[in-house]
Amino acid sequence: MKTLHVELGDRRYPIHIGPGLLARPELLTPCIPGRQALVVSNTTVAPLYLEPVRASLDGLRHEAVILPDGEQYKTLDTLNEIFTALLNHRFDRNCTVIALGGGVIGDMAGFAAACYQRGVHFIQIPTTLLAQVDSSVGGKTAVNHPFGKNMIGAFYQPLGVLADTDTLATLPDRELSAGLAEVIKYGLIRDLPFLEWLEANLEALMARDAAALSEAIDRSCRNKAEIVAADERETGERALLNLGHTFGHAIETGVGYGQWLHGEAVATGMVMAADLSARLGWLNREQVERVRALLARARLPVQPPMALTPDDFLRLMAVDKKVKDGRLRLILLRNLGQAVIASDINPRLLIETLETSL
Amino acid sequence: MKTLHVELGDRRYPIHIGPGLLARPELLTPCIPGRQALVVSNTTVAPLYLEPVRASLDGLRHEAVILPDGEQYKTLDTLNEIFTALLNHRFDRNCTVIALGGGVIGDMAGFAAACYQRGVHFIQIPTTLLAQVDSSVGGKTAVNHPFGKNMIGAFYQPLGVLADTDTLATLPDRELSAGLAEVIKYGLIRDLPFLEWLEANLEALMARDAAALSEAIDRSCRNKAEIVAADERETGERALLNLGHTFGHAIETGVGYGQWLHGEAVATGMVMAADLSARLGWLNREQVERVRALLARARLPVQPPMALTPDDFLRLMAVDKKVKDGRLRLILLRNLGQAVIASDINPRLLIETLETSL
Numbered sequence: 256m257k258t259l260h261v262e263l264g265d266r267r268y269p270i271h272i273g274p275g276l277l278a279r280p281e282l283l284t285p286c287i288p289g290r291q292a293l294v295v296s297n298t299t300v301a302p303l304y305l306e307p308v309r310a311s312l313d314g315l316r317h318e319a320v321i322l323p324d325g326e327q328y329k330t331l332d333t334l335n336e337i338f339t340a341l342l343n344h345r346f347d348r349n350c351t352v353i354a355l356g357g358g359v360i361g362d363m364a365g366f367a368a369a370c371y372q373r374g375v376h377f378i379q380i381p382t383t384l385l386a387q388v389d390s391s392v393g394g395k396t397a398v399n400h401p402f403g404k405n406m407i408g409a410f411y412q413p414l415g416v417l418a419d420t421d422t423l424a425t426l427p428d429r430e431l432s433a434g435l436a437e438v439i440k441y442g443l444i445r446d447l448p449f450l451e452w453l454e455a456n457l458e459a460l461m462a463r464d465a466a467a468l469s470e471a472i473d474r475s476c477r478n479k480a481e482i483v484a485a486d487e488r489e490t491g492e493r494a495l496l497n498l499g500h501t502f503g504h505a506i507e508t509g510v511g512y513g514q515w516l517h518g519e520a521v522a523t524g525m526v527m528a529a530d531l532s533a534r535l536g537w538l539n540r541e542q543v544e545r546v547r548a549l550l551a552r553a554r555l556p557v558q559p560p561m562a563l564t565p566d567d568f569l570r571l572m573a574v575d576k577k578v579k580d581g582r583l584r585l586i587l588l589r590n591l592g593q594a595v596i597a598s599d600i601n602p603r604l605l606i607e608t609l610e611t612s613l
Numbered sequence: 614m615k616t617l618h619v620e621l622g623d624r625r626y627p628i629h630i631g632p633g634l635l636a637r638p639e640l641l642t643p644c645i646p647g648r649q650a651l652v653v654s655n656t657t658v659a660p661l662y663l664e665p666v667r668a669s670l671d672g673l674r675h676e677a678v679i680l681p682d683g684e685q686y687k688t689l690d691t692l693n694e695i696f697t698a699l700l701n702h703r704f705d706r707n708c709t710v711i712a713l714g715g716g717v718i719g720d721m722a723g724f725a726a727a728c729y730q731r732g733v734h735f736i737q738i739p740t741t742l743l744a745q746v747d748s749s750v751g752g753k754t755a756v757n758h759p760f761g762k763n764m765i766g767a768f769y770q771p772l773g774v775l776a777d778t779d780t781l782a783t784l785p786d787r788e789l790s791a792g793l794a795e796v797i798k799y800g801l802i803r804d805l806p807f808l809e810w811l812e813a814n815l816e817a818l819m820a821r822d823a824a825a826l827s828e829a830i831d832r833s834c835r836n837k838a839e840i841v842a843a844d845e846r847e848t849g850e851r852a853l854l855n856l857g858h859t860f861g862h863a864i865e866t867g868v869g870y871g872q873w874l875h876g877e878a879v880a881t882g883m884v885m886a887a888d889l890s891a892r893l894g895w896l897n898r899e900q901v902e903r904v905r906a907l908l909a910r911a912r913l914p915v916q917p918p919m920a921l922t923p924d925d926f927l928r929l930m931a932v933d934k935k936v937k938d939g940r941l942r943l944i945l946l947r948n949l950g951q952a953v954i955a956s957d958i959n960p961r962l963l964i965e966t967l968e969t970s971l
Binding site for chain 1: 689703760846
């Protein structure tokens with residue numbers, strides 16, 4: 256087992272990574288200050304992993320709420336089911352909400368914990384690669400609104416994270432690939448040696464080699480933890496984590512939540528960001544191709560959906576959170592391993608990227 | 614005009630109190646960092662005060678959303694109308710939400726500001742006495758759930774508060790009284806000289822004497838600001854502000870939101886808390902009568918609704934946020950001007966209070 260800490264002062268918390276963690280209550284119970292725990296899971300994950308987690312909670316009062324599975328359920332209405340469960344069980348301000356599932360469950364359970372009685376304790380047990388390398392670090396929680404993704408949420412940190420790599424055994428291939436998109440992102444934005452390691456080890460990761468997965472999760476979380484410790488509320492450097500996300504959110508919203516996986520949309524978005532970076536003279540075409548090839552090897556889409564026009568993109572990108580006072584900001588690549596925040600992008604170049612990609 | 618500051622480090626903010634403030638854009642605009650402002654108001658307040666506020670926003674992009682008036686609309690569904698307005702107008706992360714109305718509007722607009730894009734700027738323009746002395750200080754925001762009041766919310770501080778005493782001219786008598794309940798509360802929990810001042814000046818306040826109202830608002834806000842600066846997230850002393858609230862929330866929930874005003878329920882709750890304090894030997898009967906008499910002079914109810922039984926109270930109080938790990942905590946009075954947090958209250962004495970009051 257590897258353990259790293261996200262350094263946020265008095266909200267410092269541990270991330271444990273490795274196999275067999277669900278069966279180790281001594282990792283979970285130190286993160287539960289009170290006597291009440293609500294496990295939030297979904298209809299796919301609960302049959303597989305709810306019982307071992309509840310067994311780890313033996314001695315506490317523990318309940319569970321099982322939500323429908325999918326990004327299309329990441330809504331205020333589903334969030335309210337968590338509040339109703341907490342109130343039905345008369346859970347108080349010292350209770351703990353435990354997210355058991357992927358990013359959607361983590362985002363909703365975390366936001367519910369942030370809001371219930373204005374804030375209760377929170378623990379993450381991410382069961383997808385994407386959640387283990389992305390949403391488990393950094394405290395971003397949210398639900399979607401029909402007009403925009405993740406538009407309603409909070410920054411809220413867990414007391415601890417258990418990333419049990421055994422849970423990846425049951426992950427569908429498509430979701431493994433989606434997680435690898437975010438792993439590759441860390442290499443692209445700030446860690447060229449990690450990018451090169453990924454190029455050398457991608458087949459091992461695709462084959463779910465346990466040691467390779469643990470290494471990739473650990474290096475991803477360390478990269479993200481460094482960024483989050485420096486800029487918790489995304490006033491600066493943290494925005495770099497959004498490489499590919501403005502394009503990606505436009506895809507997710509444009510085709511309707513639940514059609515593309517988040518990581519798939521980000522993968523295509525990163526190719527588009529690399530293309531635009533090349534048009535600005537920052538990358539050469541070989542580097543763009545290197546980005547595209549690595550993502551394609553991970554069996555990720557590298558081209559946006561045919562149904563979206565450049566105009567659709569421009570409209571959908573205008574409501575993204577990365578817009579500031581009406582001006583579009585994008586995360587682009589100055590070089591491989593070096594992302595930057597770019598403002599005042601020449602709209603003609605952006606349209607060229609959209610027209611060439613579509 | 615009086616100005617005081619709530620001392621919260623880098624989130625320090627000013628409260629301006631006095632007549633004619635709505636007509637002074639120089640007080641409002643320094644609190645708006647960006648170029649976009651959404652005024653959140655309701656169908657009662659907007660016809661009276663929306664235009665002067667929008668006039669003060671001249672030069673910015675300003676929009677308004679008008680919600681139905683009443684505690685029964687303080688729900689996730691109404692909250693979502695604010696999100697929809699923000700997204701419809703394509704407001705970004707640097708926008709400002711301005712609450713123009715009473716406590717319900719302040720609570721909802723503040724919670725919307727806390728959640729929209731994980732937090733945007735927020736300003737309060739409270740137009741009721743209750744909101745001016747209570748919800749404008751301290752950053753508590755929330756909506757109700759059918760199973761409990763203020764169960765879903767956040768701690769979120771405004772960048773500034775304008776308490777224009779002219780807006781109290783249009784306040785219904787019943788709401789003026791409800792505000793006085795919270796004013797009297799500050800005297801009861803920590804400021805005996807203020808309690809005595811209120812006993813001497815209650816008729817002037819009831820007659821809406823401008824100088825008396827400004828003085829009462831200023832002294833109330835100073836008391837609350839001191840408590841909040843010492844204990845922003847209610848881990849200790851801040852809980853004292855809940856004198857009368859556990860009984861009061863039970864009344865509000867028990868009779869259905871919108872039947873009793875919050876201040877009315879708190880007034881009755883404070884009489885019940887004083888009665889229980891007397892049963893514990895902390896107050897004498899003359900002091901309980903002094904509390905009851907002052908609240909009655911403010912034309913506030915001092916007796917719970919006939920429809921609620923002691924069992925109703927016990928059931929409703931068990932889900933209150935002041936419950937910790939299943940044990941009931943209440944704010945009671947060690948003396949007039951000295952509130953304390955009381956745990957492990959003898960249930961027999963509590964039931965005596967309920968049976969005698971009902």
